[in-house]
Amino acid sequence: MRLLMSKASYRNLVIGVDTLVPLHNGQQVTAINFDNAATTPPLVRVMEEINAFAPYYSSIHRGAGYKSALSSEKFEEARQTVLDFVGADSRKDTAIFVKNATEAINKLAFRLCSGSDEQKSRFSPEKKGVVLSTSMEHHSNDLPWRGRFALDYVEIDQWGRLHLSDLENKLQKYAGRVKLVTVSGASNVTGYVNPVHRIAETAHKYGAKIMVDGSQLIPHLPFDMREHGSKRHIDYLVFSAHKMYAPFGTGVLIGPKDTFVPGDPDITGGGTVQVVTHEDVIWNPPPAKEEAGTPNLMGVVALDAAIKTLRGIGMDNIGRHEKDLADYLLKGMKSIPHLDIYVRETGDERLGIIPFNVRGIFHETMAGVMAGEAGIAIRNGCFCAHPYIHRLLKVPNMDIVRMINSPGEQKPGMVRVSFGLYNERREVDVLLSLLEKVSRNRRMYLRKYS
Template sequence: MSSFPTTATSACPTPLLPLVGADVEIPLVDGRTVRHANFDGAASAPASVAVAQRVTDVLPWYASVHRGAGYASQVSTALYERAREDVGRFVGARPDDVTIITRNTTDALNLLASAVPGRVLTLDVEHHANLLPWDRSQGGHEVVRAQPTVAGTLSALQGVLAARRFALLAVTGTSNVTGESLPLAAVVDLAHRYGCRIVVDGAQLLAHRRLSLEDSGVDYVAFSGHKLYAPFGAGALVGRRDWLDHAAPHLAGGGAVRQVSSSAVQWATSPARHEGGTPNLVGVVAMAAAAAELSAVPDEELRQHEEQLHRALLDGLRALPEVDVARIWVDSAEPVGVVTFRLRETDPGLLAAFLAAEHGVSVRDGRFCAHPLLDRLGWGAGAVRASIGIGTTGDDVDRLLAGLQAWVAGDQQARYAQEDGVWVVVDDPRPTPSGIDLVALAATAGVCS
């Protein structure tokens, strides 16, 4: 038996919103089945029940979007353009802003990178989606090392902005590794003081906190539906129109043009200019439904739900021996519900495999597409990330902590081995879901790091 203190989060909030799959029972290696405790929403969140229902309602009317004379096509076009308006409203778009539907956050930031008429500045704490695209901008980009304090980091940004001309400052709304944020008002003021626009990578932020472009002064925001409980393949870039109207089309093709001849092309303005091809009607409708659902949850209710579970998880982690919790800044405000940690001398991939196989808990392991930040922390070998969201319960937190306590106490029932760099259960007895082909499951489980 473990000598660790038992957790006491049973009084913690129940789910704020119902999610598809929240009641799924998954098999363990000892033959039991348990309800899935999913702490991997920071990577990709399950659909909410309301989003899935909205998709079901829309599918019978699915048809071509734009220029179709048929009734279903006209309905689909109206649904698409209304969803665009709803997505823009979700992030407080200004009257003259444009909302462009993309595939995901990475796609949105690559689109903006092609439109920036100058040099881009970023910090080294960013997700790869907010680091790698900027080399494609006209002036390239420069990376500033974040300092141990928020004040020091703001000072470092100011020093670079004052010394050299930049067109755009690209910052995360909240870190996908630690859940921390810089004070947005201060960052916006700093960028605008030096004639620089600002884009916020909202992929992690918007499932946890509100953002209004109009109220904050942020120039652009990029985000994904699959982080917002709408995993149907749509994202968005919302912000100022001028750069985007002058940029080369993101996808050259049908829908992005006004006129084509054998010798010339007249491109449309945004958003059509950057939405070549058949648009993802289902994806944007799902994203708009998620935006409406999240907007209806009172800010304070969302914050309290998350903070209570976040504190319970941190308290439980700190009660374990030799646990490190990742932080960027010693003086940052309360993070959102993203906790990255490591147990010293424990391979994070092995720990994640154990939690899944023996406790029914899904966490993320690896370097979370934030390699420079993990290297800075000295965690180049990776870590474990647990993310808290609208579907997380106190029982979920208790089960995660119980699994970690069992690991520390040496209570493992299965044998594990690495196959192609991924930890798997040796002679795994768990059955696969009926009707679902899981060939090469282990081989593909670790593709994204």
């Protein structure tokens, strides 16, 4: 059921929007959070659901008491909520609850590397199984694949967008040896939304499967994994609750049940087994096999409440609102001197993420200016996507090597604004006003904050 409300009332759904924070001069202002790509504040409904459920909290599965039975029911209902939210097929797919998207990707990498003999033959480096990642990925969708598979990267253009022609070229080059294409649904640096269903169709044409890192995409736009018979079906999907207004440390890995039946789990222990002797183990079927130990029930309850709230608002409404904020910011930035903006103003489908630098001011210093002068929280650095940032900044490899060997040297990076559903134009106006002042008085702010 949709929640009928204006954009202004979105703000009332989120906790902490009126929190006061101190400035450099000791005064206090209402905080402005433009760091939503890193993590989002909790929804009011999430905290209400947590507090309402807390008296009934108990260990799930196998408990005969009322609280345990209720907890088990809530846990499994949340699993179905997750599957329905992204258009997964509960008859064929499973949703595995983990800590975050990073753990989900590591779990899938382990499973594909250590599963059945058929999986091992298809994915192991010794058999020259290839995983194609891309040059725009977060480290979490790069590092888990290293060492387990032959890994290659789809190239990007000068603006950081994927070269889909390079994807097809590499699929042709490896002649059927690519077993998985793994790609972010949207970049955490530039906000570019990748055409993942088109990528899926290309991957499937060459016999490969696809995994989408939905960490940035799922909280901001509608998403559908599509039916299993479709050429554009998404085989695997991961995302994190803490980026969709549900703290408490939960992530999700969705994929075919058949993937998780063979082989041992990456983490073993209580809850993963049917029978254990000193000589033998019979594992539970998935998803229980992949959820060792007492699960994070509160985190799952929080995610369930967040999804129901987002679905009530309408993901299309959220996407339009955040795009409006991004367009408004980019338009305002055009007239401010000394700004380097690392996305194009028009022509690309993007989330509400804008990376930039003020010439002559180190990115870390600029983030300090934003916080100290106006209470604005933004992210600075390389956003756990070093290769992508280095490419966008055109940093030569020799400079990167020198920086690695010189720990005290200032590292390249950017500052990043990222919007949430509760942000407003008046907050963007505060940012634009400060950027105007800083760009025209750079020396003063450098003296003040260096």
